[in-house]
Amino acid sequence: MLFEVWAPDAARVTLHLFPDTARAMAPSRVHRGWWQAEAPARDGAHYGFSVDGGPVRPDPRSRRQPDGPGGPSAVVDHDTFRWRHPWRGLPLPGAVLYELHTGTFTAEGTFEAAAARLPHLAALGVTHVELLPVCPFPGTHGWGYDGVAPWAVHEPYGGPEGLKRFVDAAHGHGLGVVLDVVHNHFGPSGNHLAEFGPYLTDRYRTPWGKAVNLDGPGSDEVRAYLIGSALAFLRDYQADGLRLDAVHTLADSRAEHFLAELSDAVDTLGAHTGRPLFLIAESDLNDPRTTAPRTAHGHGVHAQWNDDFHHALHTLLTGESHGYYADFAHAPCTALAKTVTDAFFHDGRYSSFRGRRHGRPVRPGATAVPAHRFLAYAQTHDQVGNRTRGDRLSALVPPGLLACAAALVLLAPGTPLLFMGEEWGARTPWRYFTDHTEPGPAEAVGRGRRRESAAHGRSQDQVPDPQDPAARESSCLDWSEPERAPHARLLEWYRSLTALRHAHPILAHAPLGQAHLDHQGTAGGAPWVLLRNGPLLVAANLSAGRTAEIPLPSAHSALLAAWSPEETGVGGAGVLRLPPESAAVLRRQAREDG
Template sequence: MQFEVWAPLADRVTLHCEGATRALEPDPDRTGWWSGEAAAADGARYGFALDDGPVLPDPRSRRQPDGPDGPSAVVDHTRYEWRAPWAGRALPGAVLYELHVGTYTPEGTLDAAAERLRHLVELGVTHVELMPLCPFPGRHGWGYEGVSPWAVHEPYGGPEALKRFVDRAHALGLGVVLDVVHNHLGPSGNHLPAFGPYFTETQHTPWGAAVNLDAPGSDEVRGYLVGSALAWLRDYRIDGLRLDAVHTLRDTRALHFLEELSAAVDGLAAELGRPLFLIAESDLNDPRIITPRAEHGLGVHAQWNDDFHHALHAALTGESQGYYADFARAPFAALAKTLTGGFFHDGTYASFRGRHHGRPLDRTRTAGHRLLGYAQSHDQVGNRARGDRLSAALSPGLLACAATLTLTSPFTPMLFMGEEWAAGTPWQFFTDHTDPGLAEAVRRGRRREFAALGWAEQDVPDPQDPATRERSCLDWSEPEREPHARVLAWYRRLLALRREQPDLTDPDLADTKVAYDEEARWLAFRRGDIRVAVNLGPGPAAIALGTRRAEVLAAWEPVEAPGPDGLLHLPGESCVVLDQA
């Protein structure tokens, strides 16, 4: 088979494959590339030695069976026999479910997670979003410190297990989205700098030197990342990619990396004849990210909307620290603004940043499904000191209100695993670094970060303690008992309504109309003929919905449709969905 590697800094490159060595030759047509042929079948171990250096794994390794520092292994993708025919599942009308393979089940593998996929079908979601799967040192971690961005973490089951997972999901009608990290690689097991200028000191990120997207050599680095993205979509039949923290992609070129990537993904979708999509995580509040390329945008198909989360969280909990401060001043007004305009900070002053932030969306041209709305996510739960979910502090009624606002909003809803039954387990920050020095640095850094916020050291879980990961695993006995069962039933009912009521998947942001009372703590909104009302206050609320006849479609507590006076009498910590056709 043909082996090739980009190593522009090397004078010699030697392939080591299954105990044999072979000198690679410079490619006359591609500057910095080396290539050569050697006998190798699926599973063959190999690596590259640069000049007189050690044997290193392939930067484009498809498998790292012995971890990031071990040899690479050949993967023959044609050997897998796909069982489920799949035409794809597009983003409009979708409901995503964010899942971490290592804690979705106690086993922490892709095969074990696949056995729980029917739960998601019965719940009513359309796509499962897997947190990053690239290899990292140790067994357990969030996945955002991965290396080898073409490979699958071996303790999760490796490449074959991911294919089985996707095959099973598709057989059940579920699309699969994969979280990928292009803005940095992990601090341990990253051998890319030995091969070439994959990083640049001309730009910096929170993780150090930036990925080289615009300095000399960046053409190949961009091709490396685009190639990795297309490989997930093509070789594993993934339906979409979530792009981690795109605001940290430092790129000054006229053709932005995201635009180049979106064009490549759209091209692959046309080639394969099935829909593919990209979802950005961005805190820029910049509409250009999700504006089509034909309209001079970057062409990413959707993005996470933290502003909706922050407004909802502030309304539910009253928290006002950090970035919640601006939302907590008038949380119901903030919710109303995000429900109708997408962004809260759309050029307004952001006290957390100490400057003005964002710019307005054109809500008459931006489809609501291009923004993802959520009440919880891995970031917003796991980056709390103790990884506590909303269920640790809120009543089932308030959790039902959070679900109602999320699942009836004009956005593409996303749930975080276990949210649907008010999981009693936390989801904490955990690592399994094999380098003792790095492990201690992470432990100290985590505790120092929260000590500055007033937390006692003993109250911040040790990321390296195996018990921290174990506490974060879902307890699958919970959905069978109260109050979890009732919350789960409510989520299922709301998701059924999304399928039954076309108004709830209408992408027209401008058609959403909101009323609220900040002091009484209620909010109501209209989407077509559907009326949604939530009462976050402890006592009953009288909400004017008009005198048109209404039918109750779903209610957390028993409630009657408005009478001749048009008033809805909604109990405290309760919510209702009505049809006023």
């Protein structure tokens, strides 16, 4: 077997095969800075490298870390796995994504236990399961964003074999799989990359420390390192897409941005495999270049999260106005209407939270931009987990408003994203938790959480200890909830909404600007919103005690679904009578659809 490692400044590199073999590596005659050695090794063999006589370290491109991020690497032969379900992939247009964290989706916290719940997701009507990061991180339990081995899979979840079995099982249920990957930093525990080469740089800083070297000397290999790991998950694990964490923290001044190079590589792999592979970026920039095609000098990422939609909807439902919600609290209906039509609320307007103008318009002039490029959601791991107590929307508003949120998300012009458990209004929180094995990182995380809480106007004394095992245990879903009231009713409502979305595929292909949101605030009676998206009308009465009389744009509208069907009806004058804290979906008659 050929072992290779990039160590451009090393004078000598040694391959260590455990338990007792050491072999000097030779510089590659083809690739500058690379070292090579042939040695007999099979699947599961443990090994590591030492640079210039230093300690034995894991392979930066390790496919498996059986003893955690700092332990020896292990050989993985991907060809030994037998896939049971042939898979041609599922494209992003028309998708309904479901974000889950393997370690808390079930009490067991493994891929195997999560796979046993896949029938629930198939019945729910989602199309893709999006896993929070699965690369190795310290300890057993954590969010996964402190990984240091971006080619490997967290062993307590089930390792490489377990992830393949999960993906294969998902495909067997007709579900695609999206993996959340982190390219903006490496975790502090077990991070020995600097001993091999210039993976990090002091030229920039990130919220997590040194930045990844994407544009300095040696950055060609660093970029190839990250792109190679992304392609490996799409190829070797047959994932359908990747969610890219916090791309706004990728510091890159090169003419071709890292994201453009990555999207080009993914598109090339998709063309080679015949599967519709895609990338979804998390970005705080509100920059249309993120998803604009490379031919239009964009980065070519296929979609991005749209926090503006979330913030407007959250503020409308809860009335919260602290932190970044302040920009939306003044007129949440107007803000939500703006995101429905134009994706970004902040498209160059002033942001009081930032103290400056923010963002750019997505569709200047008559430019047609597919609406599916922008994800719509009422909850995510960030928006729940970054709250001091990890309280979900179900802890903030009554079930009727949860039903309103579901209708506006699932029938929005963007691609819907659900967070695990929201479909039944889970009462379990989802908190920030870590399992750092070293005291330094554990203490730093605690300090960071307290500072973040203070920045949002919350008491630092109320911040739970992320290292407390109870933080993770309390965050595990309670799978007895979906079977009992009031959760069962909400779950059935979600199922009906996903079915309606799939029954109207035109929603998946419409451009931005075709959907509109009408609304009425408290001054004119019961506050309500009416989303017009293709042939569908989505009405939501947000009042706690007043029935809404909502004028419909069509006098001939058929009621398709209602949260309170006995009290909901359309009058002869084309007025929808909608009880408090409820939602309804209607379809304009075919003769008026055009």
